[in-house]
Each structure stands twice: as C-alpha cells, then as structure tokens.
Amino acid sequence: MLSPHLHFGEIGPRQIVAALNAAEPGPGQAAFLRQIGWREFSHHLLHDNPGVGIVSLRPEFDSMPWRDAPDDLRRWQRGRTGYPIVDAGMRELWTTGWMHKRVRMIVSSFLTKHLLIDWRLGADWFWDTLVDADWANNSANWQWVAGSGTDAAPYFRIFNPIAQSRRFDPAGRYLRAWLPELRRLRSSGIHAPWQAPVSALADAAIQLGVDYPRPMVDHAAARARALEAYRTHVRAVTGADRP
Ligand SMILES: Cc1cc2nc3c(=O)[nH]c(=O)nc-3n(C[C@H](O)[C@H](O)[C@H](O)COP(=O)(O)OP(=O)(O)OC[C@H]3O[C@@H](n4cnc5c(N)ncnc54)[C@H](O)[C@@H]3O)c2cc1C
Structure with a gap:
C-alpha cells in the first residue's frame, strides 16, 4: 500500500x-x-505521450466500437455484475478507495472485454474513487488491460473472473468481507453462485436475482463476443489478424 x-x-x-x-x-x-x-x-x-490518459497508444483502438451501455457501466461501478470477485472489488473501491492490484486487473478486464465498454470510462471511475489515483499509472494500466497500450496484453487475453477468484481467494474470505449477502455460502459455491446447487443457495438463504444479482453476462458468450469484436475491428483497421 x-x-x-x-x-x-x-x-x-x-x-x-x-x-x-x-x-x-x-x-x-x-x-x-x-x-x-x-x-x-x-x-x-x-x-x-502526454495524451496517454485520453488517446489509445495503439491508434486503431480509438475507433473501436465500444458499447454505449450506461446501465451496464453503473452496475459495474456499484458492484452489481453478479460476478462476486468483480463486485467485491468494486464495493471495496467505493467504500475504502482501495483495491488490490490483482482485483484491479480482473475488474478492468471485465469492463473492457466482458462488457466491451471503453477503457476511458473505467479509468475515469478509478480516477474518481482510488486513493492512489495517478494519471500515469492509471492510464497505462487501463491501456494495458484494454489491449491498446505499448506492451499491451494482447486483446485475446481475457481474464476469467471465476477462475481468478478460485485461484486467488480459494476460501472466499475476500468475497465474504465485501458481499455480506453471500456470507453463508460455502466456498465451493461462492465464486459462481449461479452454478451452486439449489440446496446450497437455500441453505444460505440466497435467492438469486433478489438477494444477489444473476450474472449480467454469460462468461463464455461475453468472451466470444469480445474476441469477435476486437478481431473484426483490428482486421478492418489494420488488415492484420492480431495487433
Ligand atoms: C486498471 C488498473 C489501474 C491502476 N491504477 C493505478 C493508479 O491510479 N495509481 C497507482 O499508483 N497504481 C495503479 N495501478 C497499479 C497497481 O495496481 C497499484 O500501484 C498497486 O496495486 C498499489 O498497491 P501496492 O502499493 O501495495 O503495490 P505493490 O505491489 O507493493 O508495488 C509497489 C509499488 O509499485 C508500483 N506499482 C506496482 N504495480 C504497478 C503497476 N502495474 N503499474 C504502475 N506502478 C505499479 C506502485 O507505485 C506500488 O505502490 C493500477 C492497476 C490497474 C490494473
């Protein structure tokens, strides 16, 4: 810190x-x-590159057809995506002004890839909420995640929020700290509550869609949509399959 x-x-x-x-x-x-x-x-x-917070370092990404989806952006900002690791991070950020780097990478990947929302809108939110908000670090990292930076994480690398959650918070301690509504759910179900057995949800007194949102996008479908959108755009602008 x-x-x-x-x-x-x-x-x-x-x-x-x-x-x-x-x-x-x-x-x-x-x-x-x-x-x-x-x-x-x-x-x-x-x-x-004084414009690094505003202009994509790989110019082809500036004409990327990002989705204009203010409601989705709002759900991400408020930690209501239905993906526990994303929601825990966004609620921690809103409450404390802090988020661990691993979680920053997961939530920023979710916004730019799963939701196909412009990295600048995510960077703006971080800028407003992070206690360490820093024009250089914030901009460079958002561009890295979006795939538009200098040594960019290639656009086809998309964080899997469920696998990341299982790997880095296996017992679900971080999730329980920020998502009180999931506190009674066992570790096996907490990373993806919609995949938990009905009996596990009932035991934990959770009604999905009421107490905690269902996932706002399906991971596999969102991943495929992002890959297709990025690939089509990069090919149209540069003629190349990969950046
Ligand atoms: C989308 C996104 C946005 C970010 N926005 C910011 C921001 O606004 N301000 C900010 O300071 N960091 C930002 N980071 C980088 C990093 O997450 C934080 O610097 C780090 O989490 C701070 O925690 P720490 O001091 O415990 O880091 P440690 O891991 O202990 O690292 C020590 C120091 O190294 C520097 N550092 C570590 N990782 C990075 C990195 N990837 N890029 C640049 N510097 C790094 C920081 O100054 C940090 O304090 C962002 C990362 C991502 C993925």
Whole structure:
C-alpha cells in the first residue's frame, strides 16, 4: 500500500530502491523492485505521450466500437455484475478507495472485454474513487488491460473472473468481507453462485436475482463476443489478424 504515498510524494522511488539495496537479501526484493519499475515505466510513458490518459497508444483502438451501455457501466461501478470477485472489488473501491492490484486487473478486464465498454470510462471511475489515483499509472494500466497500450496484453487475453477468484481467494474470505449477502455460502459455491446447487443457495438463504444479482453476462458468450469484436475491428483497421 505504498502507492498513495508515492503518488503524493511522501516517499520517492529512489528511497525505496536504496532501502531495498541496504536490506538483507530476501526472496521478495526482486519482485518488489519490478513493481517500482512498472511505476517508472508508466511515468516515462506519460512523459513521452502526454495524451496517454485520453488517446489509445495503439491508434486503431480509438475507433473501436465500444458499447454505449450506461446501465451496464453503473452496475459495474456499484458492484452489481453478479460476478462476486468483480463486485467485491468494486464495493471495496467505493467504500475504502482501495483495491488490490490483482482485483484491479480482473475488474478492468471485465469492463473492457466482458462488457466491451471503453477503457476511458473505467479509468475515469478509478480516477474518481482510488486513493492512489495517478494519471500515469492509471492510464497505462487501463491501456494495458484494454489491449491498446505499448506492451499491451494482447486483446485475446481475457481474464476469467471465476477462475481468478478460485485461484486467488480459494476460501472466499475476500468475497465474504465485501458481499455480506453471500456470507453463508460455502466456498465451493461462492465464486459462481449461479452454478451452486439449489440446496446450497437455500441453505444460505440466497435467492438469486433478489438477494444477489444473476450474472449480467454469460462468461463464455461475453468472451466470444469480445474476441469477435476486437478481431473484426483490428482486421478492418489494420488488415492484420492480431495487433
Ligand atoms: C486498471 C488498473 C489501474 C491502476 N491504477 C493505478 C493508479 O491510479 N495509481 C497507482 O499508483 N497504481 C495503479 N495501478 C497499479 C497497481 O495496481 C497499484 O500501484 C498497486 O496495486 C498499489 O498497491 P501496492 O502499493 O501495495 O503495490 P505493490 O505491489 O507493493 O508495488 C509497489 C509499488 O509499485 C508500483 N506499482 C506496482 N504495480 C504497478 C503497476 N502495474 N503499474 C504502475 N506502478 C505499479 C506502485 O507505485 C506500488 O505502490 C493500477 C492497476 C490497474 C490494473
């Protein structure tokens, strides 16, 4: 949780690197240094591309036919998508101004790929709500996730919110902390409540669509829609199958 302190200049990256160099060698140092490197990279990107928060670094993505879907955007902002890991992250963000990086990647991928909503609308929301909101880091990371950045995650890499949730929060502790309505659901069902047996939902006193939303899109269908939209657009603009 150094990012707000770095953003507001309470500590500088050189101080962090000096402290790391002076510390006893340990397994996390190189990984931690790499994260600081990402920050430096984002700031260099902003320096060389002042429009990075507004214009896609790969220009072909600026004419991408994003969906104009204000209701869907609102559901994402308020943590009502029906995907627990996305909703937990968005509610944590709204309540505290914080979200872990892994969850930032999942929710931003969900907005740009599953919902096909312009990355700038997601970046705007983060800008308004994150306690570490930073023009360089926010813009570069949103572009990375959307596939329009410099070293972009290729557009065909789409985070699976259910698999990510199972992998990084296997016991569902994070989900229960932010989604009180799912608190009584067992770990096996909490990552995708609509796939849980009816008896498990009944035992947990959850009525899907009433207590907690059904998924606003089907994962497989949304993934296929995103791939098709991105592929068709990139091919139409550049003539290439892949960026
Ligand atoms: C869609 C999206 C939006 C983001 N918006 C912001 C933002 O507005 N402000 C912000 O500071 N970070 C942003 N990040 C990057 C990253 O999520 C945060 O810097 C990190 O989660 C902060 O937690 P930490 O200090 O515990 O990080 P640690 O993992 O402990 O890393 C230490 C420091 O390295 C830097 N860092 C780590 N990862 C990144 C990264 N991917 N890009 C740039 N710098 C990084 C940060 O300064 C961070 O404080 C965003 C990531 C995504 C996926």
